Amino acid sequence: MATAPLLAEARELELAEPLALDCGQRLQGVRIAFETYGRLDADNANTILIFHATTGDQHVASINPRTGKPGWWDRMVGPGKPIDTDRFFVLCANVLGGCMGSTGPSSLAADGAPYAMRFPVITIRDMVRAQVALLDSLGIERLHAAAGGSMGGMQALSLAANWPDRVERVLAIAATATMGAQNIAFQEVGRQAIMADPNWQGGHYYGTGKAPDAGLAVARMAAHITYLSEASLTEKFGRRLQDRTQKSFGFDADFQVESYLRHQGLSFISRFDANSYLYITRAMSYFDLAEEHGGRLAEAFAATTARFCVVSFDSDWLYPTEVSRRLVHGLNAAGAPVSFVELSAPFGHDSFLLEVPALDRVVRGFLDQ
Amino acid sequence: MATAPLLAEARELELAEPLALDCGQRLQGVRIAFETYGRLDADNANTILIFHATTGDQHVASINPRTGKPGWWDRMVGPGKPIDTDRFFVLCANVLGGCMGSTGPSSLAADGAPYAMRFPVITIRDMVRAQVALLDSLGIERLHAAAGGSMGGMQALSLAANWPDRVERVLAIAATATMGAQNIAFQEVGRQAIMADPNWQGGHYYGTGKAPDAGLAVARMAAHITYLSEASLTEKFGRRLQDRTQKSFGFDADFQVESYLRHQGLSFISRFDANSYLYITRAMSYFDLAEEHGGRLAEAFAATTARFCVVSFDSDWLYPTEVSRRLVHGLNAAGAPVSFVELSAPFGHDSFLLEVPALDRVVRGFLDQ
Secondary structure, three states: OOOOOOOEEEEEEEOOOOEEOOOOOEEOOOEEEEEEEOOOOOOOOOEEEEEOOOOOOOOOOOOOOOOOOOOOOOOOEEOOOOEEOOOOEEEEEOOOOOOOOOOOOOOEOOOOOEOHHHOOOOOHHHHHHHHHHHHHHHOOOOEOEEEEEOHHHHHHHHHHHHOHHHEOEEEEEOOOOEOOHHHHHHHHHHHHHHHOOHHHHHHOOOOOOOOOHHHHHHHHHHHHHHHOOHHHHHHHOOOOEOOOOOOOOOOOOOEHHHHHHHHHHHHHHOOOOHHHHHHHHHHHHHOEHHHHOOOOHHHHOOOOOOEEEEEEEOOOOOOOHHHHHHHHHHHHHOOOOEEEEEEOOOOHHHHHHOOOHHHHHHHHHHHHO | OOOOOOOEEEEEEEOOOOEEOOOOOEEOOOEEEEEEEOOOOOOOOOEEEEEOOOOOOOOOOOOOOOOOOOOOOOOOEEOOOOEEOOOOEEEEEOOOOOOOOOOOOOOEOOOOOEOHHHOOOOOHHHHHHHHHHHHHHHOOOOEOEEEEEOHHHHHHHHHHHHOHHHEOEEEEEOOOOEOOHHHHHHHHHHHHHHHOOHHHHHHOOOOOOOOOHHHHHHHHHHHHHHHOOHHHHHHHOOOOEOOOOOOOOOOOOOEHHHHHHHHHHHHHHOOOOHHHHHHHHHHHHHOEHHHHOOOOHHHHOOOOOOEEEEEEEOOOOOOOHHHHHHHHHHHHHOOOOEEEEEEOOOOHHHHHHOOOHHHHHHHHHHHHO
């Protein structure tokens, strides 16, 4: 069977109403950059909203214009794929606070200068709020499903908790309902790396010709280690040397894993804005669905009628199965229908992005229910 | 029983002979700063050499002059303590490459200027080589025991492997015989954080009034997370806020764990030299006892007659029990007498420094054998 090229429609929308944020501020003129795949059906009932992870974007299954690479969930989204664009109308928007077209710290404020650190501190719920406004604009009342991995999964959970009528199925992969202390710590290290870079200039680096690239690269390198399992690093690199047969007795990237990490840092700075990284990781560290709902996670899901599918990976040490289990307990306590599976996959947290055929089956099966 | 104050003798020695390093260079005028506790017995047979960890020093059980705090293993070393200074002559030296008195990158080279990055890249074996030269100078032919945690344990193993006649008992706690890819990656992030700091100036920051403090603090923060278990961070800090009842919707240290990490970074820069951090972590990433001995770990221990005690902690994810087990397999294959215990302790890798009474019993028992 010949595969037709997947047509992504890149769109942008400016919200007519100001967006009321958790911090108390109202943000005017919020723009949301998003992509759509497939067609909305006559009943307006076949939309799947995909939320992206921390450093993802709306290019879920189209060529990313900044990197020239396929979309980050290209293997999952498309005609005949688990999230089947022949059947579903798929939406994916860049998060509020991002740097791929949606309003964020690099966007221009009313005075014509970039917000920089004048951008309000946002929450995961604010990100979802912007996407609910997008659904309103598109006339989509109720989603067939909301789905995401990592921070994407947190947004899907926040949608179910705070807009319970808007979604029928929630797929949360390698996610958590409450950001834990170790993750808050790693997020803080990333921000400190950026803010320690003199080129950060208090966030006012736009247009100066200098950006905190070195700090952002270090932040990315540290984070990247947490996305992979120890076993996958060992399998992929071990102690193998990079383009040499002997150690250099110097500080070049002697080991392949060092070279790989440096590459990860360098390629990241070419596609991501440092201030966006600050705001998005801040939103993550603030995330606690229980706290938002009187300290009881079950309370967060009291009003939802959605079915849930929670997936964890046995090699994920950043959002280990234990935190998915706690989420499931909260859902159980709320009486929500939930299926929970821990998949065996070697890649660590990034397993949700990589070739894990069992995940494909889980996703396809859940969306068909 | 009244406890007599523990008398540490702070000493310094300059090696008469140049030190031949693994990189091929010979280092002239190596100075070693060390401390001694207790008295050498008439048979010259009661010395215990303690090796310190990455950022430790010779102040194993004396007040650290830079911090004013008790020595890093004060709870383990002293009269009547597991490493009993009433019975043993205890030695602890600052490592080669360090910054607490032993020759390192901040020391003056022959031309009167600090070595900075002209300092040769050293290995764990070079560190041990310097300490063997110290033993030679002191006329100590054979140690009752060599002991250390983390990088200290690696040095103890290197001593047994490369100078098999010099030691009767080897105690390696939370250590490894081969640095793994994930640890190499974390070490690289630390170095990149330092070298990304413009104040690093290619290592020539001595006397400029500017040092890469920001980069070194970030390196320390990232490393510090790896020293603790997720559970201990949750227990100690969880999501508790620091001196406030509400999130600030800003980038201050809202969470206690953020404040704690920043404090760890700041207090570290007041006592440690950034270039030493580069060299010492480089030595760690190069460490592979098997590779040094034809690729077979058993070969490394072929000539030793020492007994070994290997200790791991169940909450240590940096040097998990699995790597200790691999070390024990190597020792077994070499026919070396070894006792191996995984202790249950909540603190992660840092358990070897903290209150783990079971460790005290293991150490005391092993040294008495």
